[in-house]
Amino acid sequence: MAGRAIVITSGKGGVGKTTTTANLGTGLALLGRKVVLIDADIGLRNLDVVMGLENRIVYDLVQVVEGQCKPHAALIRDKRVENLHLLPAAQTREKDAIRPEQMVELVETLKEDFDYILIDSPAGIEHGFRNAISGADSAIIVTTPEVSAVRDADRIIGLVESHGLHDPYLIVNRIRPEMVQRGDMLSIDDVLDILRIKLLGIVPDDQEIVVSTNRGEPVVFDRRTRSGQAYHNICRRIEGEDVPFMTMDTGFMQRLGRLLGIGGRRRNAN
């Protein structure tokens, strides 16, 4: 098996890398793929709690690269869906506890047994970020439609490309269609116009994400939620399917209006 290693990164912190990694990993496993998630945010591990697997950690990433255990011994198997595994970050170590070559080697080993290796990158452009991207074949850049996040995304795109990860993909997270409609939020078009990379998906700002994170159950398990549907669509695109982008209609009245065939101007956010 020759798996694909994809790093999820952003530059600016808190824009949704970990949430994205958890949901894409779970979503791809739900589509029947063998997936392993690597939390590369050493010292600030979070993917374990977002996935709801925090109580089952035995070994971590640093112990694996230091040879204290075999990679497979450190993987936590998700019991809710088949073929989904997590390699947690070390919580009490420094970011420079591993080197890029070690990441490359680890990812190569995991590629033999998994279809997808998703790497959750820490924020920033320093050591941890470099480790996270070094084993990857391609990159997904996450941004929110805000000036600071888009600016940092631009910087990160330059950096991942200079590291040989060409044509990174973009996910615009936390879009609020009603704000876009009244002109108070950058639209998907605006963001694409500025960053000029390929769009992989649009995820709405959704309270369900908070709820699902509280529970440790990625929202993609529930496809009735808008964000869950969005992540599901992204997974299908990663699998090569041509899935149209979600229309970002807002408000109940608008939806109702369209159902009844009145008013309901279709607004496409992409």
Place this chain on the structure above:
Amino acid sequence: MLGYFNKLFRREPSSRTAKERLHLVLVHDRANLSPQILEALKEDLIEVISKYMEFDVDSIQVNLDSDESTVALVANIPIREVKRQLRHANS
């Protein structure tokens, strides 16, 4: 009602302001060329311009100049002499 007045007096949608500001800040960010690249650019410029005029290579300055709304590549190239054949070609 308040919302209406806000709209009436608002200069432009904040998303447009955001986009304009981003464009600008990214021109600055992206123009943040490394000294090596600036040096390479300078050498290429010298090669091209010396086809047309003579100048003192050491006194050339190539810089990025920015103000609030634009970023410009500014090359200061004191000319010693325009090459004779070009002068004649035009007269």
